[in-house]
Amino acid sequence: MSHHATQLDRAFHALSDPTRRAVVSRLVEGEAPVSILAEPFDMTLPSFAQHIRVLEECGLIVSEKRGRSRWCRLVEEHFEQAADWMQAERRRWNGRMDRLEVYLDKAERDAE
């Protein structure tokens, strides 16, 4: 990611990997230690830690050390920002499809 990347750029970059999406999906349920987050994945802990690092750099999660564990949680604001963008575009798309349908229905009736 370039240094000029916006928060939204970084959030979508974070989500462009299946392991990172699975971690986000797990953190939606609540905070968790890295060791627990890593469990479902067939990869070395350093490889997994790299994904956690990307998620943190992208601002989608934060982590903090508690005793011997590092706990992660989702940064709601940054997740919501990406979700808002998708939702707004989908609404515009659906709006256009609805208008197109009304137009085609009318054209069909006019042709009859």
Added chain:
Amino acid sequence: MSHHATQLDRAFHALSDPTRRAVVSRLVEGEAPVSILAEPFDMTLPSFAQHIRVLEECGLIVSEKRGRSRWCRLVEEHFEQAADWMQAERRRWNGRMDRLEVYLDKAERDAE
């Protein structure tokens, strides 16, 4: 993007850049030629064409030559797939927040 990237990986990668998001946003309104899509951007046509190429490789758009223009349109299915993922996670997040609120309200009442 790795060769093993899934469609969802590629869609989110495509969206991790502001120019590409703006193109997607424009194509939500309907298909358009590359020359028109490029107009709002202060970049060379080859640089812009590179973004179009990434969007195509990621499966978010398709393009076809018509006369002297290359027209682009959004691939609804692939856009929806990414939007569905975000929406499902957001719903789960909101569900958890609602349950948490109910729990905290109850705890507060019990303490009174």
